[in-house]
Amino acid sequence: MKAVILDGIILGLGFGLLGVGMTLVYGLGGVLNLAYGEFAVLAAIVVAQAISGGMPTVLAAVLGILAAATAGVLLDLSLMRPVYRQSTGHRVLLGLMLTLGLAFVIEGVLTWRDPLGGLTISIGGKPISILGVPIAVGSVWAALITLAVGVVLLVFFAATTFGRGVRSVIQDELGARLVGISPSLVRTVIFGLSGALAGLVAVTQSMTSPLTVSGGFNLTVYALIVSVVGGLGSVAGAFLAGILLGIVDDVSARYIGSYISDIVLLGAAALTILVRPRGLFGS
Amino acid sequence: MLLEVSTLAAGYLGQTVVQGVNLEVSPGEVVAIIGSNGAGKTTLMRAIAGLLRPMAGRVSLAGRDMTRWPAHRVAGAGVAYVPAERHLFPAMTVKTNLVLGAYPHRPQREALELVFEIFPALKPRLQQRAGTLSGGQQQMVAVGRALVAQPRLLMLDEPSTGLAPKLAKDAFEALGSLKGRGMTLLVAEQQVPLALSVADRGYVLENGRITLEGTPHELDRNPEVRRAYLGVA
Amino acid sequence: MTGGRLPARLGNLVPVARGRAFLPILAAGVLVLVVPQVWFADSEYTTSLAVQALAFAGYAVGFNLIFGTTNQLFLCVGALAGIGAYGTGILSNHASLPIWVGIVAGTIVAAAVGGLMSWVAVRRSLGVIFTGVLTLAFSFAFQDLLFGQQHLTGGSTGQTLTAAAASLADNQIGGYYLFGAVVIGFLIIFRLLQISHFGWAFRALRDDELAAELAGVNVARYRICAAVIGSAMIGLTGGLYAYSEGFISPPTFAFDQVDVTVLVLVAFGGLGTLLGPLIAAVVFAFVDNALVNSGQLRELIYGAIIVVIFLGFRRGVPQTLGAIVRRFIPHDKVGTRWRLPLSVRQRERS
Numbered sequence: 018m019k020a021v022i023l024d025g026i027i028l029g030l031g032f033g034l035l036g037v038g039m040t041l042v043y044g045l046g047g048v049l050n051l052a053y054g055e056f057a058v059l060a061a062i063v064v065a066q067a068i069s070g071g072m073p074t075v076l077a078a079v080l081g082i083l084a085a086a087t088a089g090v091l092l093d094l095s096l097m098r099p100v101y102r103q104s105t106g107h108r109v110l111l112g113l114m115l116t117l118g119l120a121f122v123i124e125g126v127l128t129w130r131d132p133l134g135g136l137t138i139s140i141g142g143k144p145i146s147i148l149g150v151p152i153a154v155g156s157v158w159a160a161l162i163t164l165a166v167g168v169v170l171l172v173f174f175a176a177t178t179f180g181r182g183v184r185s186v187i188q189d190e191l192g193a194r195l196v197g198i199s200p201s202l203v204r205t206v207i208f209g210l211s212g213a214l215a216g217l218v219a220v221t222q223s224m225t226s227p228l229t230v231s232g233g234f235n236l237t238v239y240a241l242i243v244s245v246v247g248g249l250g251s252v253a254g255a256f257l258a259g260i261l262l263g264i265v266d267d268v269s270a271r272y273i274g275s276y277i278s279d280i281v282l283l284g285a286a287a288l289t290i291l292v293r294p295r296g297l298f299g300s
Numbered sequence: 301m302l303l304e305v306s307t308l309a310a311g312y313l314g315q316t317v318v319q320g321v322n323l324e325v326s327p328g329e330v331v332a333i334i335g336s337n338g339a340g341k342t343t344l345m346r347a348i349a350g351l352l353r354p355m356a357g358r359v360s361l362a363g364r365d366m367t368r369w370p371a372h373r374v375a376g377a378g379v380a381y382v383p384a385e386r387h388l389f390p391a392m393t394v395k396t397n398l399v400l401g402a403y404p405h406r407p408q409r410e411a412l413e414l415v416f417e418i419f420p421a422l423k424p425r426l427q428q429r430a431g432t433l434s435g436g437q438q439q440m441v442a443v444g445r446a447l448v449a450q451p452r453l454l455m456l457d458e459p460s461t462g463l464a465p466k467l468a469k470d471a472f473e474a475l476g477s478l479k480g481r482g483m484t485l486l487v488a489e490q491q492v493p494l495a496l497s498v499a500d501r502g503y504v505l506e507n508g509r510i511t512l513e514g515t516p517h518e519l520d521r522n523p524e525v526r527r528a529y530l531g532v533a
Numbered sequence: 534m535t536g537g538r539l540p541a542r543l544g545n546l547v548p549v550a551r552g553r554a555f556l557p558i559l560a561a562g563v564l565v566l567v568v569p570q571v572w573f574a575d576s577e578y579t580t581s582l583a584v585q586a587l588a589f590a591g592y593a594v595g596f597n598l599i600f601g602t603t604n605q606l607f608l609c610v611g612a613l614a615g616i617g618a619y620g621t622g623i624l625s626n627h628a629s630l631p632i633w634v635g636i637v638a639g640t641i642v643a644a645a646v647g648g649l650m651s652w653v654a655v656r657r658s659l660g661v662i663f664t665g666v667l668t669l670a671f672s673f674a675f676q677d678l679l680f681g682q683q684h685l686t687g688g689s690t691g692q693t694l695t696a697a698a699a700s701l702a703d704n705q706i707g708g709y710y711l712f713g714a715v716v717i718g719f720l721i722i723f724r725l726l727q728i729s730h731f732g733w734a735f736r737a738l739r740d741d742e743l744a745a746e747l748a749g750v751n752v753a754r755y756r757i758c759a760a761v762i763g764s765a766m767i768g769l770t771g772g773l774y775a776y777s778e779g780f781i782s783p784p785t786f787a788f789d790q791v792d793v794t795v796l797v798l799v800a801f802g803g804l805g806t807l808l809g810p811l812i813a814a815v816v817f818a819f820v821d822n823a824l825v826n827s828g829q830l831r832e833l834i835y836g837a838i839i840v841v842i843f844l845g846f847r848r849g850v851p852q853t854l855g856a857i858v859r860r861f862i863p864h865d866k867v868g869t870r871w872r873l874p875l876s877v878r879q880r881e882r883s
């Protein structure tokens with residue numbers, strides 16, 4: 018049981034980070050980025066290519082994350098411009114459709130160029146014992162990186178001027194403009210951050226299990242579930258929801274059956290929407 | 301001249317609401333815009349603040365043209381606008397709301413001290429979420445947030461909205477004490493006696509046009525104003 | 534029908550004489566009937582493409598009824614079709630019931646599931662986003678279920694419908710006429726709804742939901758009705774598809790196979806229009822055929838089409854092209870012969 022929960026927490030940290038990138042973009046103007054998971058796949062392919070081209074793994078990972086961040090910024094500067102010109106009601110639909118289209122374009126391009134592409138980063142070494150539970154070195158690294166980035170993000174949004182600026186746009190865009198914050202600049206930065214997070218998740222995930230070209234939309238769906246359960250727009254909520262869902266996923270996979278665990282996650286999202294649309298941890 | 305508005309026209313979806321507006325505010329002056337419901341006071345303020353793109357005319361601050369600037373740039377140049385709906389950040393504490401007023405800088409100590417001097421009621425509530433404050437307290441935070449920016453011009457839209465008569469009076473007294481410290485104010489207000497109590501000059505806006513301009517004394521004596529706004533037959 | 538009497542202002546919105554309202558459907562019906570005679574009846578390959586196109590037209594009309602007219606983003610068309618198809622397959626394979634029992638049962642279950650989701654969405658007043666996420670979650674859960682319940686569904690290998698009509702599977706032209714009749718039937722239902730009470734309510738609801746509610750339109754009831762009828766259409770099409778193909782497997786009803794295509798079709802044809810989905814299904818049968826050897830490029834091109842349509846042709850491609858044509862032809866010459874479909878003209882007015 019202890020092992021299952023520990024595994025679940027490690028899985029959930031990744032979910033949380035994934036959810037943060039989705040939830041922030043939604044909070045800043047009502048767009049659910051359905052191409053989000055494809056950014057992760059894009060990063061994975063870039064990293065894989067760079068490594069096979071002889072680049073050191075760490076450098077390749079940075080390159081991949083930068084590539085995904087660039088994709089995020091480009092998305093904001095191109096397709097998102099007409100979206101944010103719409104009033105809120107029309108925005109939602111246009112944002113969904115354009116990012117869905119983009120998801121298929123990216124997936125199409127990647128599978129066309131590199132149909133068998135994917136990323137596995139294997140880190141050797143004997144499993145490390147944590148609380149008496151042996152855990153693979155790759156998982157430990159992935160969890161530590163995720164935890165560190167998570168803490169940095171939470172501090173960034175709670176205590177820095179720009180971080181507070183981002184939250185102010187989420188809470189009241191007009192109010193933010195009145196204190197001198199440019200929502201469109203904030204959005205561009207956050208789209209970049211969101212891409213970078215997708216890229217980072219690609220890297221950490223590939224330390225425990227391979228990430229393939231076709232896995233993008235699944236990542237998007239996980240990110241959606243996490244951000245909905247955590248409360249759309251809430252960074253801390255996404256992390257908590259991620260960890261909770263990670264544990265739920267691992268427990269149900271271990272004790273009920275592996276295909277059930279996905280259904281349980283989807284059911285959790287549906288239930289949250291119905292019972293607490295603002296999310297478990299939303300205000 | 302600190303603020304200079306000339307032949308300004310603004311409106312929504314191609315429909316003009318205010319037009320041909322000429323208006324000036326000198327440094328240290330308190331100017332009131334009075335007019336009945338739907339006259340276009342809010343529209344005019346929004347156009348000056350950059351929330352609404354003017355259709356024609358010019359807005360300049362200390363001689364610098366800022367007609368087509370977006371709102372955040374206008375704010376950065378030293379014009380703080382407090383809309384009637386306040387637009388606070390409801391899930392953040394009063395303190396964070398105030399701190400954000402100085403964005404992108406850290407708030408100056410004197411600025412915060414000024415806020416607590418004018419609105420002492422805020423001091424014990426610094427850790428309370430803005431969304432849980434009463435309407436009057438929210439109004440104080442909104443004005444306080446604008447003050448923290450140490451603006452060159454403070455624009456207020458209907459500071460008396462939603463306040464009981466006593467509180468509305470307090471609010472205008474606070475504006476009076478700001479005036480005493482040399483703050484430049486542009487206030488839109490329907491409650492004409494209140495507005496004229498602090499103003500150095502006033503403009504009357506009717507159907508989107510300025511129809512009268514003068515000192516409170518002149519406006520007070522004007523038969524039109526007396527009939528339309530002061531309820532005097 | 535107690536939807537609250539509709540105010541006169543809404544009543545005025547029905548401009549087309551009732552008889553004329555069905556002319557486009559009649560024309561489409563004649564085309565569906567005639568085309569195989571003059572063109573492809575002898576080629577099994579083309580016929581199966583045509584069947585495919587009509588099946589997607591069926592899904593698209595159902596989705597159009599739910600989303601295009603009442604603004605409920607159902608991202609579970611594939612799952613609803615799968616309910617119809619697997620209902621048919623499971624009942625005929627495992628319970629040895631006649632195939633039509635399976636089709637009817639599958640349709641009813643799909644209608645019930647769609648209605649339930651709509652009811653929940655209405656009750657909890659979920660907006661487009663939450664309705665979309667909820668139904669998307671259902672789509673993915675349904676796929677997992679298909680893979681997981683191997684003893685019933687055959688898992689990833691799929692299942693063969695032992696009782697499927699050999700005549701339909703071998704001689705696809707029978708399937709073609711079957712789907713042709715179904716799609717025409719759907720269009721008639723769609724049109725009937727448009728010119729009835731429902732039509733007024735639908736339009737009012739699309740234009741301005743709050744105003745519709747204030748005008749006494751029972752928004753919730755119309756939403757749920759549209760979802761039930763549309764889901765039944767999708768489920769029926771799915772069941773018939775299983776019947777005519779004789780084989781079903783999970784990818785046939787996956788989100789990226791069905792829902793994305795249906796979105797493209799409805800967006801291309803024009804949201805809420807009568808013939809849009811059918812026209813789009815025909816156009817895309819050709820596009821698909823042209824792309825058949827380009828493998829993954831198909832996905833890329835579909836994605837690009839979605840982006841382009843939503844950026845530039847939000848009213849639907851035929852409508853936008855029509856509007857461009859009309860700009861170049863003097864108005865009096867166009868006259869009344871170039872009437873656009875009912876709902877489009879309505880939207881142009883507002």
Ligand SMILES: Nc1ncnc2c1ncn2[C@@H]1O[C@H](COP(=O)(O)OP(=O)(O)OP(=O)(O)O)[C@@H](O)[C@H]1O
Pocket residue numbers: 312317335336337338339340341342343344490
């Ligand atoms: N967002 C908008 N879209 C369209 N028209 C608007 C909008 N906001 C205001 N108007 C119209 O502009 C006119 C002027 O409105 P405005 O809010 O500027 O008046 P006001 O003088 O501030 O009135 P009040 O004292 O009631 O606040 C009104 O006729 C109003 O209907």
Ligand SMILES: [Mg+2]
Pocket residue numbers: 341342343384457458
């Ligand atoms: Mg006003």
